Amino acid sequence: MNSIITAQDLCLWYGQSQALKNINIQIPERSITALIGPSGCGKSTFLKTLNRMNDLINGVRITGTVEYNGTDIFSQDVNQLRKEVGMVFQKPNPFPMSIYDNVAYGPRTHGIRNKAQLDEIVERSLRDAAIWDEVKDRLKKNALGLSGGQQQRLCIARALAVQPKVLLMDEPTSALDPISTLKIEELATNLKETYTIVIVTHNMQQALRISDRTAFFLLGELVEYGDTEQIFSQPADKRTEDYVTGRFG
Amino acid sequence: MKKSSKLFEGFVHGIFLVLGLVTIACVLIITVYLVASGIPGIVEIGLTDFLFGDEWASTAAEPKYGILPFILTSIYGTLGAIIIGVPIGVLTAVYLAKIAPSSVKNVMGQMVSILAGIPSVVYGLVGMMVLVPGLRKLFDIPDGASLLAAIIVLAVMILPSIIKMSVTALEAVPQEYEDASLALGATAEETYFRVSLPAAKSGVAASVVLGVGRAIGEAMAVMMVAGNAPNMPDSLFQSVRFLTTAVASEMSYSSGLQRQALFSIALVLFVFIMLINALLNFFLKGEKKE
Numbered sequence A: 001m002n003s004i005i006t007a008q009d010l011c012l013w014y015g016q017s018q019a020l021k022n023i024n025i026q027i028p029e030r031s032i033t034a035l036i037g038p039s040g041c042g043k044s045t046f047l048k049t050l051n052r053m054n055d056l057i058n059g060v061r062i063t064g065t066v067e068y069n070g071t072d073i074f075s076q077d078v079n080q081l082r083k084e085v086g087m088v089f090q091k092p093n094p095f096p097m098s099i100y101d102n103v104a105y106g107p108r109t110h111g112i113r114n115k116a117q118l119d120e121i122v123e124r125s126l127r128d129a130a131i132w133d134e135v136k137d138r139l140k141k142n143a144l145g146l147s148g149g150q151q152q153r154l155c156i157a158r159a160l161a162v163q164p165k166v167l168l169m170d171e172p173t174s175a176l177d178p179i180s181t182l183k184i185e186e187l188a189t190n191l192k193e194t195y196t197i198v199i200v201t202h203n204m205q206q207a208l209r210i211s212d213r214t215a216f217f218l219l220g221e222l223v224e225y226g227d228t229e230q231i232f233s234q235p236a237d238k239r240t241e242d243y244v245t246g247r248f249g
Numbered sequence B: 001m002k003k004s005s006k007l008f009e010g011f012v013h014g015i016f017l018v019l020g021l022v023t024i025a026c027v028l029i030i031t032v033y034l035v036a037s038g039i040p041g042i043v044e045i046g047l048t049d050f051l052f053g054d055e056w057a058s059t060a061a062e063p064k065y066g067i068l069p070f071i072l073t074s075i076y077g078t079l080g081a082i083i084i085g086v087p088i089g090v091l092t093a094v095y096l097a098k099i100a101p102s103s104v105k106n107v108m109g110q111m112v113s114i115l116a117g118i119p120s121v122v123y124g125l126v127g128m129m130v131l132v133p134g135l136r137k138l139f140d141i142p143d144g145a146s147l148l149a150a151i152i153v154l155a156v157m158i159l160p161s162i163i164k165m166s167v168t169a170l171e172a173v174p175q176e177y178e179d180a181s182l183a184l185g186a187t188a189e190e191t192y193f194r195v196s197l198p199a200a201k202s203g204v205a206a207s208v209v210l211g212v213g214r215a216i217g218e219a220m221a222v223m224m225v226a227g228n229a230p231n232m233p234d235s236l237f238q239s240v241r242f243l244t245t246a247v248a249s250e251m252s253y254s255s256g257l258q259r260q261a262l263f264s265i266a267l268v269l270f271v272f273i274m275l276i277n278a279l280l281n282f283f284l285k286g287e288k289k290e
Helices: A043-050 A077-082 A099-110 A115-128 A132-138 A150-159 A179-190 A205-211 A228-233 A236-245 B004-046 B046-051 B069-101 B102-117 B120-139 B147-171 B175-183 B188-201 B201-217 B220-225 B243-253 B256-289
Strands: A003-014 A018-030 A030-034 A059-068 A085-088 A168-169 A197-200 A213-218 A221-227
Touching: A003 A043, A003 A197, A018 A043, A018 A213, A018 A221, A030 A043, A043 A059, A043 A168, A043 A197, A043 A213, A077 A085, A085 A150, A085 A213, A099 A115, A099 A150, A099 B188, A115 A132, A115 A150, A132 A150, A132 B046, A132 B256, A150 A168, A150 B175, A168 B069, A179 A197, A179 A205, A205 A228, A213 A228, A213 A236, A221 A236, A221 B046, A228 A236, A236 B004, B004 B046, B004 B256, B046 B069, B069 B102, B069 B147, B069 B188, B069 B201, B069 B243, B069 B256, B102 B147, B120 B147, B147 B201, B147 B220, B175 B188, B188 B201, B201 B243, B201 B256, B220 B243, B243 B256
Parallel strands: A030 A197, A030 A213, A085 A168, A168 A197
Antiparallel strands: A003 A018, A003 A059, A213 A221
């Protein structure tokens, strides 16, 4: 498989404290890569580096390179990068506007004004996010009226509407109930036919269930990275073994 | 011991209740007084002649008490102030809440507070000495004291309330909304105008209504720059009189029906302010619900 994202010697500091230490990783396209590790290990920081959301935080310094599709992400237009590398956040965060306008926000931002075209994008995105049947009769209603799980799938639809290549998910199910979680997991599994998914999760069962590759982070280091089955059954590193068997974390 | 402390608590409770009632009593007394003293004038003049009569000649041999010129002047003046003041105020708020570095924000925020604290007579004075002659020269008109001068002064006067309330509303917009927009590839500016501002809309709307209230109730500054002639506001360069200034300028020497008519004008103004307050409550409630 081709790798779509490649990080080399990536280091990141928040002021004086180093959050990422020499990360080297290649993320294959059209697969699900899970980032696991205890809180504060740098997995979310790494995720947010990939669409440069860390740029918004004061005092962040980054060395090393991250390439997306062969180009350095730090030297390209950040808005174009974020269009191609979409993100779903930990807490569902639909805009306080209608369901339709939420999904149409991205395409409108990128210049699509044609009503028929927008209608089509909205429907396709909502279908891809497996929420179309639940909302098709109330597209003009405020998105904040949806349940948490529906809101999160709406946020996925919103991210899909700009036709990204990569979808970054930052603990997308941590605020959801088990049934909604299951739906998001099924959705992620279906989406990997078309998209590359990188998911941060605290839930090791989730990583095991849906991911193809797993990266284990600890104290800002990438300890181990490999096929999910292997990471969970025959980890090479003792620390990985301790973590995945639940001895700490 | 226990009994006495209970007694004391009841006493304190009573005092606070009385203090609270003082405010309510003031509102009630003012309302009752205004209605009671405003109605006779309206009855005697006739509601239609009073509200829609287009001539005010209170001291003529055959006096006329039509206040349409004042009502329209107050409405036009306020609208004009809103048209100029709202875009400036809201854009300033976006800048202060989202874009400005914190040092600039502090300095500008304090300036806005100072602007809010300047007494209206000072606004009037500066308007009279600077704005009025300036307009006269700029537009080559006989007298710069006009509706336009009043609009400009009012626009500046409403800026602080619009800016401060809008900044508060914009700062309350959850960061998650903005993050979501940025993560979709929107620029920071697109995010402020298409996500932050709409999310803060009820607060911004309330700030505009507050500005309307301030503008429509202002007397001193507009009296000094508007020329104060009871003309219909046919043009921006007309010398005009507002509802507030109509009361203020004649009250000291009025008598009889003229005085009653002034009270009636005050009643009309009071009704306007009440409507605006109701509107403000409506917007603030809307914000709480979201």
